[in-house]
Amino acid sequence: CxxxxxxxxxxxxxxxxxxxxxxATQAAHQVALNVPETKVTALENGLRVASEDSGLPTCTVxxxxxxxxxxxxxxxxxxxxxxxxxxFKGTRKRSQLDLELEIENMGAHLNAYTSxxxxxxxxxAFSKDLPRAVEILADIIxxxxxxxxxxxxxxxxxxxxxxxxxxxxxxxxxxxxxxTAYQSTALGRTILxxxxxxxxxxxxxxxxxxxxxxxxxxxxxxxxxxxxxDELIDLAKYHFGKLPGRHQGEAPALPLCHFTGxxxxxxxxxxxxxxxxxxxxxxxWSHPDTIPxxxxxxxxxxxxxxxxxxxxxxxxxxxxxxxxxxxxxxQSFNTCYTDTGLWGLYMVxxxxxxxxxxxxxxxxxxxxxxSVTESEVARAKNLLKTNMLxxxxxxxxxxxxxxxxxxxxxxxxxxxxxxxRIEVSPIEQLPDYNQIRSGMFxxxx
Numbered sequence: 468c469x470x471x472x473x474x475x476x477x478x479x480x481x482x483x484x485x486x487x488x489x490x491a492t493q494a495a496h497q498v499a500l501n502v503p504e505t506k507v508t509a510l511e512n513g514l515r516v517a518s519e520d521s522g523l524p525t526c527t528v529x530x531x532x533x534x535x536x537x538x539x540x541x542x543x544x545x546x547x548x549x550x551x552x553x554x555f556k557g558t559r560k561r562s563q564l565d566l567e568l569e570i571e572n573m574g575a576h577l578n579a580y581t582s583x584x585x586x587x588x589x590x591x592a593f594s595k596d597l598p599r600a601v602e603i604l605a606d607i608i609x610x611x612x613x614x615x616x617x618x619x620x621x622x623x624x625x626x627x628x629x630x631x632x633x634x635x636x637x638x639x640x641x642x643x644x645x646x647t648a649y650q651s652t653a654l655g656r657t658i659l660x661x662x663x664x665x666x667x668x669x670x671x672x673x674x675x676x677x678x679x680x681x682x683x684x685x686x687x688x689x690x691x692x693x694x695x696x697d698e699l700i701d702l703a704k705y706h707f708g709k710l711p712g713r714h715q716g717e718a719p720a721l722p723l724c725h726f727t728g729x730x731x732x733x734x735x736x737x738x739x740x741x742x743x744x745x746x747x748x749x750x751x752w753s754h755p756d757t758i759p760x761x762x763x764x765x766x767x768x769x770x771x772x773x774x775x776x777x778x779x780x781x782x783x784x785x786x787x788x789x790x791x792x793x794x795x796x797x798q799s800f801n802t803c804y805t806d807t808g809l810w811g812l813y814m815v816x817x818x819x820x821x822x823x824x825x826x827x828x829x830x831x832x833x834x835x836x837x838s839v840t841e842s843e844v845a846r847a848k849n850l851l852k853t854n855m856l857x858x859x860x861x862x863x864x865x866x867x868x869x870x871x872x873x874x875x876x877x878x879x880x881x882x883x884x885x886x887x888r889i890e891v892s893p894i895e896q897l898p899d900y901n902q903i904r905s906g907m908f909x910x911x912x
Contacts, residue, residue, distance in 0.1 A: 505869060505879040506696040512712030513684030516703045517869050517879060519691045526692030527862040528600050528699075529589025530608060531870030534680035536660070537583045537653040537804075538719055545625075545660015546676045548581045549668050552625060554588060555579070556617040558610040563617075566603070575600060581658055583645075584804055585874060591863060594693030598702055601688070605706035608681060613670050625665050632659065636742045637813065644744045647731045648809060652724040679719055683712040689870035692862030724807060740795065741821050745828065746811025752803045752875040758892045760801050760810055763835050765847040765854070767812065769798035781846055784831045793824045805875070848889050855885070 507517045536547050555577065557563040570577050575592035588608060590600040632638050642657050649655035659665070688703050726748040750756045768782035772795055780786060788794050797814040816824050859865050859882075872879045 502882055505881075507873070507878065508696070508700050510683065510700075510703060510708065512708065512710055513682070514703060514707050514710060514712075515687045515873055516696070516700050517687060517689045517873050518694045518696045518699050519865055519869060520694050520696065521692060521862070521865075523692040523862060524594055525591065525862060526594045526597055526600075526690060526694045527589060527591045527866040528597060528604065528688070528690040528694070529587055529866055529870060530604055531687040531689055531874055532586045532588075532608075532681060533584070533685040533874050534586050534676075535582050535584045536656060536658045537722060537724070538680060539653065539656065539660075539676075541656070543664065543668065543672050543676070544656045545658075545664045546668055546672050547586055548659050549621065549625060549665070550673050550676055551579045551581045551586060551588075552621045553613055553617065553673060554607045554611055556621065557612050557614065558606045559612060560606055560610060566607075569599075569603070573599060577603070583654060583658060585871070587867075587870065589863075589866065597690070597694060597698070601699070601702040601706055608677075609710070613673050615670065618668075618670060618673075622665055622668075625659065626662065629659050629662065629665070640742045640744045640813065643731050643733070644746060644809065644811075647729050648726055648746065648748070649724045649807075650727045650729070653722040654724040654804065654807070681710070683707070683710045686710070687870050687873040689866050689873065691865040691869060721805060724804075726807060739817075741816045741818055742813075743816065743821065743825075744811060744813045745825070746800075746809040749801060749803065749808030749810035751806040751808060757803065758888050760808075761851055762844060762847050762889065762892055764799045764801040764810065765851045766835060766839065766843060767799035767831060769796075771796040781843070783834070784827060787827050788824070791820075791823065791827075793820050793827065797824075797828075803875075848892070852886055852889055856882070 503519045503521050505517060505519045507515060509515050534547060536544065539546055555563065555566060557566065561569070566577075570590075573592055573596050575590055575596060577588075577590050579586070579588045581587075588604055590604060592600045645657075646655045660668075686707070688699065688707065690699055728748075749760055766782070767784055768780070770780065770782065770785035770788055774780070774785075780789075784797070788797060794814050794816040797812055799812050800809070802809045812828055814824055814828070859868060869879050
């Protein structure tokens with residue numbers, strides 16, 4: 468065995484040096500260019516159809532709607548999420564039982580989620596069942612009965628869900644972070660809404676929200692896996708062609724959400740650990756600084772005590788956290804919205820190490836603008852590109868990427884273009900600490 472390895476090692480070295488390495492790099496670029504094309508077609512009513520055919524035996528198809536909790540007000544906050552729950556509770560063609568049985572008999576999965584700016588309904592199924600999956604999606608967003616009995620039942624479900632969310636301290640922290648960063652604005656409100664709203668939302672509120680926001684130009688039908696684009700267009704015309712393409716009166720405007728730097732602290736000495744989020748105002752999806760901020764986010768990285776070799780990780784903050792026992796875990800984040808965003812760090816610390824962890828976090832942020840090296844930035848760029856490619860593993864994350872980018876950019880950015888934009892992002896474009904607006908954090912200790 469050792470003899471065989473001895474004979475092969477020179478061969479391996481020969482092919483990983485000099486001109487052979489250059490050939491390997493060129494081949495990698497050719498592979499990146501050889502990914503399936505994302506085809507986009509707009510219907511007469513403004514609904515966009517976008518798909519990527521990779522020839523798989525399964526597919527993911529979904530509706531990405533430009534409507535979330537940001538379009539709500541104080542009175543109806545929680546309506547978008549409530550409506551997501553009601554979509555699976557029966558239509559004029561199918562009862563809830565019929566819908567669940569049909570999905571199970573197909574071996575498919577039907578799901579939905581609501582964010583601050585988007586509502587998504589999607590199905591995962593065999594490629595041969597694409598027509599049925601699209602028909603079901605069309606049925607649940609256009610023909611939901613929104614029965615009074617089902618509405619009352621879902622109130623209890625959502626209230627229980629809110630209790631479960633309260634036990635997830637990371638979600639609680641980020642809700643407080645938004646509340647203080649975007650005070651008295653739509654982004655400052657939670658997605659689930661307050662308890663008093665959940666108890667009073669009625670059928671009229673749900674119908675009003677659908678009427679105001681579920682319009683052709685604000686909807687993307689996205690699909691990935693084994694899908695034929697021409698077939699998807701025909702299905703979209705048949706099932707969504709009657710969706711209104713215009714608003715009666717003025718279209719709902721995107722509510723302005725101003726950033727306010729401030730601080731919230733909730734203290735509970737019975738809790739063993741402090742959960743903290745500190746952030747600064749970032750930029751929206753289409754801003755040119757988005758890529759440099761993603762690189763900076765990767766430079767800070769993430770760390771957990773369960774990781775091996777903490778002192779040897781490339782992230783300097785991870786090295787200091789490990790050597791000084793400063794925290795149990797941390798993760799950097801870059802949350803983008805249409806016209807604003809939050810860039811910062813979430814951490815879990817012992818009460819006695821909060822000040823030290825906050826100090827080293829801010830020192831690392833300063834170092835991004837003053838002393839970060841070209842090699843560190845190059846390493847972060849490579850890691851960012853790798854993470855993005857690994858994320859696109861399977862039809863569902865690809866479909867989500869298509870739907871989100873179509874709403875954010877009105878197109879899907881090709882991988883080779885995204886890679887090129889990351890590569891040319893210079894070190895000088897990292898955020899200037901002296902120009903960053905005041906941060907804020909929330910903690911329990």
